Amino acid sequence: MDRAEQYRVRPAYQEVRLTVTDERLPPESAEPGPDERLEDLDRRYRAAVEAYRARLQGLLPEAAELIAGDSVEALDRAFEQARTLVERLRQQAAEDARRDAARQVPPVPPGRTPPDLDSLPAVEKIRLGLQNR
Secondary structure (H helix, E strand, O other): HHHHHHHHHHHHHHHHHHHHHHHHHHHOOOOHHHHHHHHHHHHHHHHHHHHHHHHHHHHHHHHHHHHOOHHHHHHHHHHHHHHHHHHHHHHHHHHHHHHHHHHOOOOOOOOOOOOOOOOOOOOOOHHHHHHOO
């Protein structure tokens, strides 16, 4: 066999070998198709979104039920709205507590009222006057 013949035979041999090898591959070790890849990516994305939701709910447990969504963007919006609401409620509660405390405690304690000297007889008034000197 001369060299020119070898070069013509070799590509044909490789073609046949590839065809036979492809037929022997078991179906489960075959490359996943686009549908399976898409399903796998979708499943991974949903798992990542769920983990992110749990993390955000852990950061703001007071409003965990308000943090909902099926995408990262939706979760970010819901978290920001919940955080703003919780902050506003905390400020309002602190303000209400200050107002209630101000109503219950007078700002200045009442001073002692001096005795009513008008009802005392004149002798008692003189005695009290001499004592205070």
